[in-house]
Amino acid sequence: NAWRGVERRLVYRACSRDLSTWSDPVLVMAPDEADDEQVVREGGQHAQFYNMSVFRAGEHFLGLVTRFRFAGSFGTKEKGRSRHDGPIDVQLAISRDGRAWSRCEDRSSIIPNGPYPYDVGCILGVANGPVVVNDEWWLYYTAITGTHGAPLTGKHITIALAMWRVDGFVSLDAGEAEGIVETVPLALSGRRLTVNADIAGTLRVAVMDAAGRPLAGYGCNDCFVLTGDSVRHAVRWNVHDRLPDQAQEKLVFRMVKTRLYSFSVGI
Numbered sequence: 001n002a003w004r005g006v007e008r009r010l011v012y013r014a015c016s017r018d019l020s021t022w023s024d025p026v027l028v029m030a031p032d033e034a035d036d037e038q039v040v041r042e043g044g045q046h047a048q049f050y051n052m053s054v055f056r057a058g059e060h061f062l063g064l065v066t067r068f069r070f071a072g073s074f075g076t077k078e079k080g081r082s083r084h085d086g087p088i089d090v091q092l093a094i095s096r097d098g099r100a101w102s103r104c105e106d107r108s109s110i111i112p113n114g115p116y117p118y119d120v121g122c123i124l125g126v127a128n129g130p131v132v133v134n135d136e137w138w139l140y141y142t143a144i145t146g147t148h149g150a151p152l153t154g155k156h157i158t159i160a161l162a163m164w165r166v167d168g169f170v171s172l173d174a175g176e177a178e179g180i181v182e183t184v185p186l187a188l189s190g191r192r193l194t195v196n197a198d199i200a201g202t203l204r205v206a207v208m209d210a211a212g213r214p215l216a217g218y219g220c221n222d223c224f225v226l227t228g229d230s231v232r233h234a235v236r237w238n239v240h241d242r243l244p245d246q247a248q249e250k251l252v253f254r255m256v257k258t259r260l261y262s263f264s265v266g267i
Contacts, residue, residue: 003030008048009068013099029065029093029101038107044069044086054098055129058262062169063093063101064110064126064139074149085149088122089113090141092169110169111141111162118158119143121150130164135231137164166231167196167262174201174255181253181260185210188249190265191242193235199227201257205235210248218244220254231261 001010011029016022035047050066071086090111093101114120122144130137143160172181197203203226207218222237234241243249243265253260 004033004036006046008046008070009050011049011052011065026099028099029063031067034107035067039069042069044071046070050088051125052093053126053128057167058264059096061095061098063095065091065093065103066123066126067091067109068148071147071149078151080152082149085147087113087120087147088124090123090126104170111139117145118156119145119160121146121155122148123160124148132166135166137166137168139163165196165261171198171259171261173260174258176201176257178254178256179258181255183251185248185250187247188243188265190267191245192266193243193251193263194266195226195233195235195253195263196231196261197226197233197255198229198259198261199233199255199257201255202227203233203253203255203258203260206252206254207244208250208252209246210250212250215244215246215249220252 001007003010008031010027012025013028014022014025029049029052031047031049039045039047048068048070050068052063052065054061054063066088067090068088069086070084074083074085077083089109091103091107092110093103095101111123111126113123123141124144125142127140130139139162141160141162143158144155146155172179193205195203195205204220204223206220206223207215209215217239218237224236224238226233226235251263
């Protein structure tokens with residue numbers, strides 16, 4: 001479809017309860033000016049979105065959108081090759097409702113092309129969601145040695161595997177200087193707090209009420225220091241090993257030389 005003056009591939013959303021009757025498609029993901037500027041800097045003409053796999057992760061939807069860095073068209077279609085050329089990689093998108101989506105500001109690729117030859121040309125399809133293996137997410141995808149318009153003869157198409165720690169797509173990072181992350185007020189369904197983080201330095205957690213007032217016994221100085229690399233650090237305080245029984249509460253993470261991937265609350 002035409003988008004910002006150019007015919008290109010876009011991502012639409014349609015819903016069905018019986019896989020027979022569908023709602024009208026609604027546009028949910030389209031390249032913007034930043035996408036096109038990045039592709040032009042890399043030697044292409046503009047960006048297109050080939051498809052997007054979506055899965056639920058906690059309270060959000062995560063999308064794996066295949067970005068086609070369109071480099072141009074051949075004058076005539078040849079047997080065994082597409083007229084449209086350019087590489088395809090994968091970006092991460094996030095949504096709360098499956099309708100409004102956002103991506104990382106720098107538009108970095110979550111599965112880039114290369115450095116190995118099996119996917120240096122295209123990543124044309126991604127599984128609907130990851131397979132959880134121990135403490136890792138395994139994600140299978142279609143890997144192609146040539147770009148979209150390269151001749152089919154000589155292309156090698158395989159199934160490849162990308163792996164991350166659980167919840168490991170992105171992290172909030174702190175270096176030598178202390179970093180502070182404060183959540184919005186949360187209605188937590190459990191009382192035991194665990195943190196997924198790679199802590200080369202230190203990490204402490206404080207708890208405040210919804211108005212931002214510190215709760216007695218739950219300050220950062222009351223928290224046992226966390227260190228090391230684990231997907232499930234147990235957070236404890238001097239006289240508490242569980243979160244307080246509050247209608248809503250804020251969490252404050254103070255960290256040095258740490259990559260914070262996620263936190264979770266259990267019973």
